[in-house]
Amino acid sequence: MKTNIILEDISDGQRYDIHDMVKADTGGCNSCSACCHNVGDLVTLNPFDVYNITSHLGVTFDALLDDKIELRLNGKLTLPHLKMQGDLGRCSFLDQADRCAIHAQRPNICRLFPLGRVYEDDDFKYFLQKDACVKPHLSKVKIKHWIDIDHYEANKAFILSWYKLIKALNFRTKFIHDDESLKELNTYLLDTFYRTSLKTDVSFYAAFNERLPEAKNHLGIL
Secondary structure, three states, rough: HHHHHHHHHEEEEOOOOOOOOOEOOOOHHHHHHHHEEEEOOOOOOOHHHHHHHHHHHOHHHHHHHHHHHHEEEEOEEEEEEEEEEEEEEEEEEEOOOEEOOOHHOOOOOHHHHOOOEEEEEOOEEEEEEEOOOOOOOOOOEHHHHHHHHOOOHHHHHHHHHHHHHHHHHHHHHHHHHHHHHHHHHHHHHHHHOOOOOOOOOHHHHHHHHHHHHHHHHHHHOO
């Protein structure tokens, strides 16, 4: 019930599916990058986000940590986030013209904006955030076209699996009060899902699904 109250405060009150039309199209943003400033605590990167970026740039996860992303606490979990830079809090991936240098590989949260997700049972729906985009007039667009992600069903299955894993770990870590145990858990999480490289003939989703059962067992997740 609490989630519904929050959603009513920040959304238009509707839940949308992937083929629904919604007023989210910015029409190219017209040199606006307002949503790319001071959002470091909001844009948590999942393993697919990092895989996309590292593959595109030809760098490692730890190389990104040098100046593009940073580790932040999410509850008691340490997860990568976009890094903001300078007095203006600019996203580290903005170029000199304030355009996203990795737009085709942008993180899932950036890809959604001004939409969000609400998780229900073993599924999720989309919602439109009220007054999130500073542009005064947004046009209707089909959500599938707005998100524009390849292999949507495989991506959705991954997002649901990752969401459940992080939710379970957030619950489990409530009962861990030993700093060393927390450090060990977080190191394992980063090493298993963010630092691993893929074989050239294996897709990200196949590798993730193969790795997940062993990781859940190691982390004590049912």
